[in-house]
Amino acid sequence: xxxxxxxxxxxxxxxxxxxxxxxxxxxxxxxxxxxxxxxxxxxxxxxxxxxxxxxxxxxxxxxxxxxxxxxxxxxxxxxxxxxxxxxxxxxxxxxxxxxxxxxxxxxxxxxxxxxxxxxxxxxxxxxxxxxxxxxxxxxxxxxxxxxxxxxxxxxxxxxxxxxxxxxxxxxxxxxxxxx
Amino acid sequence: xxxxxxxxxxxxxxxxxxxxxxxxxxxxxxxxxxxxxxxxxxxxxxxxxxxxxxxxxxxxxxxxxxxxxxxxxxxxxxxxxxxxxxxxxxxxxxxxxxxxxxxxxxxxxxxxxxxxxxxxxxxxxxxxxxxxxxxxxxxxxxxxxxxxxxxxxxxxxxxxxxxxxxxxxxxxxxxxxxxxxxxxxxxxxxxxxxxxxxxxxxxxxxxxxxxxxxxxxxxxxxxxxxxxxxxxxxxxxxxxxxxxxxxxxxxxxxxxxxxxxxxxxxxxxxxxxxxxxxxxxxxxxxxxxxxxxxxxxxxxxxxxxxxxxxxxxxxxxxxxxxxxxxxxxxxxxxxxxxxxxxxxxxxxxxxxxxxxxxxxxxxxxxxxxxxxxxxxxxxxxxxxxxxxxxxxxxxxxxxxxxxxxxxxxxxxxxxxxxxxxxxxxxxxxxxxxxxxxxxxxxxxxxxxxxxxxxxxxxxxxxxxxxxxxxxxxxxxxxxxxxxxxxxxxxxxxxxxxxxxxxxxxxxxxxxxxxxxxxxxxxxxxxxxxxxxxxxxxxxxxxxxxxxxxxxxxxxxxxxxxxxxxxxxxxxxxxxxxxxxxxxxxxxxxxxxxx
Numbered sequence: 001x002x003x004x005x006x007x008x009x010x011x012x013x014x015x016x017x018x019x020x021x022x023x024x025x026x027x028x029x030x031x032x033x034x035x036x037x038x039x040x041x042x043x044x045x046x047x048x049x050x051x052x053x054x055x056x057x058x059x060x061x062x063x064x065x066x067x068x069x070x071x072x073x074x075x076x077x078x079x080x081x082x083x084x085x086x087x088x089x090x091x092x093x094x095x096x097x098x099x100x101x102x103x104x105x106x107x108x109x110x111x112x113x114x115x116x117x118x119x120x121x122x123x124x125x126x127x128x129x130x131x132x133x134x135x136x137x138x139x140x141x142x143x144x145x146x147x148x149x150x151x152x153x154x155x156x157x158x159x160x161x162x163x164x165x166x167x168x169x170x171x172x173x174x175x176x177x178x179x
Numbered sequence: 180x181x182x183x184x185x186x187x188x189x190x191x192x193x194x195x196x197x198x199x200x201x202x203x204x205x206x207x208x209x210x211x212x213x214x215x216x217x218x219x220x221x222x223x224x225x226x227x228x229x230x231x232x233x234x235x236x237x238x239x240x241x242x243x244x245x246x247x248x249x250x251x252x253x254x255x256x257x258x259x260x261x262x263x264x265x266x267x268x269x270x271x272x273x274x275x276x277x278x279x280x281x282x283x284x285x286x287x288x289x290x291x292x293x294x295x296x297x298x299x300x301x302x303x304x305x306x307x308x309x310x311x312x313x314x315x316x317x318x319x320x321x322x323x324x325x326x327x328x329x330x331x332x333x334x335x336x337x338x339x340x341x342x343x344x345x346x347x348x349x350x351x352x353x354x355x356x357x358x359x360x361x362x363x364x365x366x367x368x369x370x371x372x373x374x375x376x377x378x379x380x381x382x383x384x385x386x387x388x389x390x391x392x393x394x395x396x397x398x399x400x401x402x403x404x405x406x407x408x409x410x411x412x413x414x415x416x417x418x419x420x421x422x423x424x425x426x427x428x429x430x431x432x433x434x435x436x437x438x439x440x441x442x443x444x445x446x447x448x449x450x451x452x453x454x455x456x457x458x459x460x461x462x463x464x465x466x467x468x469x470x471x472x473x474x475x476x477x478x479x480x481x482x483x484x485x486x487x488x489x490x491x492x493x494x495x496x497x498x499x500x501x502x503x504x505x506x507x508x509x510x511x512x513x514x515x516x517x518x519x520x521x522x523x524x525x526x527x528x529x530x531x532x533x534x535x536x537x538x539x540x541x542x543x544x545x546x547x548x549x550x551x552x553x554x555x556x557x558x559x560x561x562x563x564x565x566x567x568x569x570x571x572x573x574x575x576x577x578x579x580x581x582x583x584x585x586x587x588x589x590x591x592x593x594x595x596x597x598x599x600x601x602x603x604x605x606x607x608x609x610x611x612x613x614x615x616x617x618x619x620x621x622x623x624x625x626x627x628x629x630x631x632x633x634x635x636x637x638x639x640x641x642x643x644x645x646x647x648x649x650x651x652x653x654x655x656x657x658x659x660x661x662x663x664x665x666x667x668x669x670x671x672x673x674x675x676x677x678x679x680x681x682x683x684x685x686x687x688x689x690x691x692x693x694x695x696x697x698x699x700x701x702x703x704x705x706x707x708x709x710x711x712x713x714x715x716x717x718x719x720x721x722x723x724x725x726x727x728x729x730x731x732x733x734x735x736x737x738x739x740x741x742x743x744x745x746x747x748x749x750x751x752x753x754x755x756x757x758x759x760x761x762x763x764x765x766x767x768x769x770x771x772x773x
């Protein structure tokens with residue numbers, strides 16, 4: 001077990017679509033499992049990550065908890081990877097950046113249709129929303145970027161096998177062009 | 180309004196290519212382009228309303244929402260900033276009780292920044308309803324604020340506020356010679372048009388806009404095109420920050436410029452020409468129209484010019500605040516009433532220009548020089564300069580010097596000579612050719628003004644040792660992000676990312692990899708952009724990074740990473756709404772792993 005590469009994954013402000021796409025490598029998962037051990041990840045349900053080789057981050061940064069999680073990953077992972085459109089550009093959650101946060105929360109908790117007992121949630125347990133959704137590389141240093149919404153399974157496979165073989169990861173054009 | 184727009188469309192023969200000129204008049208009358216006007220124009224000009232909206236959104240001087248009855252714009256050129264522009268703008272904002280970028284509640288006045296207005300030798304400068312204001316100081320701002328509060332019409336404002344000086348400090352070959360209107364044309368007809376083109380070729384004249392294409396070759400290509408409808412365009416969209424020579428040439432040498440255009444028309448066989456005048460030079464418009472009228476009356480424009488069978492006339496088109504329109508194919512798009520988005524080249528304008536017809540586009544100074552060569556001959560011109568850059572170059576010198584203004588030098592003159600003449604001491608460096616040009620350090624003042632060494636469209640900005648390189652780079656990088664036309668992604672997104680990255684380092688949030696990331700971004704923008712704007716937008720960073728790498732590194736914190744924005748500040752709104760201030764409601768700027 002000890003010589004296995006340790007990988008942690010997380011979804012911040014994302015939809016888990018990138019994680020689903022990782023699972024789309026299908027039977028190659030078994031090959032991967034021979035060489036990789038998952039640390040913190042929805043796959044393992046480990047709550048906090050420890051020293052890892054690779055951290056895969058799905059989703060952008062929308063609240064204070066995302067910041068803490070991202071920093072935990074940065075602290076423990078040798079290589080941190082921004083996975084998918086939301087991590088890289090803010091993606092779909094980033095569309096709220098065109099609307100002031102006051103209006104977003106007002107619509108959801110104060111003035112929206114059918115709201116009873118209108119109030120902005122203020123429990124200290126709840127993470128506060130950032131004014132905007134930020135791409136992960138604007139909050140911590142990121143080593144690699146896997147574009148796509150989601151990146152196709154072969155992107156994950158190519159990238160991970162490159163790293164496992166000790167090669168500088170290189171994604172062929174066919175895998176990352178979208179026009 | 181309905182009648183006004185109806186008349187406007189009629190005056191412009193219901194032609195869609197007049198759209199920009201029509202919109203300028205609507206903006207000037209209503210201080211915005213009302214939705215109703217867009218609907219009506221769409222019908223009158225038979226173009227979709229979306230096209231009209233795209234043009235309004237493209238040009239800085241056109242607006243979809245109302246601006247003040249007095250639209251105040253303050254020039255944000257680096258030279259204005261070196262003369263206390265920021266404090267003066269704040270003072271003006273406080274005097275008029277209007278925020279920068281906003282319209283006052285009563286709709287009387289709006290205030291905003293604008294790109295360099297070409298008054299660098301007499302700044303800080305601004306525009307009110309399009310007309311140039313110069314030498315702004317607190318006293319003049321007090322006066323302006325009072326005039327606005329009293330709702331005094333611009334015509335009743337003291338003329339001194341609008342006084343624009345030529346400041347010709349060092350005239351040379353071109354600026355010293357005086358020419359009688361018609362002299363160049365008479366010489367050309369006497370010599371023969373073919374022989375005159377040969378004369379211009381022999382003079383070695385190259386385009387004065389900065390790129391330096393051989394003028395005679397351009398005219399020859401255009402003349403050789405099979406089409407019989409051709410156009411002459413004078414590019415007076417002098418938008419490169421720090422350049423103001425064309426303003427002076429058009430103020431005091433307009434006959435000679437128009438004569439150069441007419442000469443070109445005679446040689447290439449054009450019947451119509453355009454002077455594309457940048458919107459910031461609105462104050463020259465009436466005067467230039469007057470000169471065109473004089474020339475018509477003198478038989479130097481119109482039908483059968485000088486009884487030589489040449490028919491040619493010139494129209495003046497006004498720009499509306501878009502730097503990119505100085506690029507010749509964007510300028511042509513703008514002349515056709517569209518957003519100024521550069522075309523693919525080739526085909527070049529000499530084969531497919533205005534309305535798809537062969538078109539010569541030259542700089543103001545090029546036409547001026549061409550007419551002087553027609554009079555004085557090739558040798559007169561070519562005897563000065565260098566082998567590859569013959570003749571002289573007219574420069575606009577500004578910044579930290581005792582005598583800012585217009586200087587004309589033979590090509591081959593060293594930067595040190597310029598600096599001595601304009602009274603610059605303790606010089607840190609010089610920006611040659613404006614933001615899109617090169618920053619040279621005090622180690623390079625023996626370099627020469629020439630296409631083969633330091634090419635410039637005319638902008639020379641001097642910085643003394645009290646200036647901060649990053650203030651300069653910051654200003655220029657913001658300029659390009661603002662002026663990107665938005666057509667291609669490397670420039671549209673790239674210049675914004677570049678602005679963000681420069682801001683990050685400028686504001687002290689830079690960390691280990693940030694200069695490397697900055698440089699990588701610069702290369703991407705430079706190598707992948709569609710036109711010259713994007714290809715040069717990274718020059719301020721690249722040319723200073725090359726010369727002062729240690730300054731850049733010195734700005735970086737000794738940690739691997741820090742966000743470029745105030746992370747805890749990004750929680751302000753949520754904290755206020757949730758009425759929280761507990762420890763969990765805050766974030767440190769840098770993680771404990773750094």
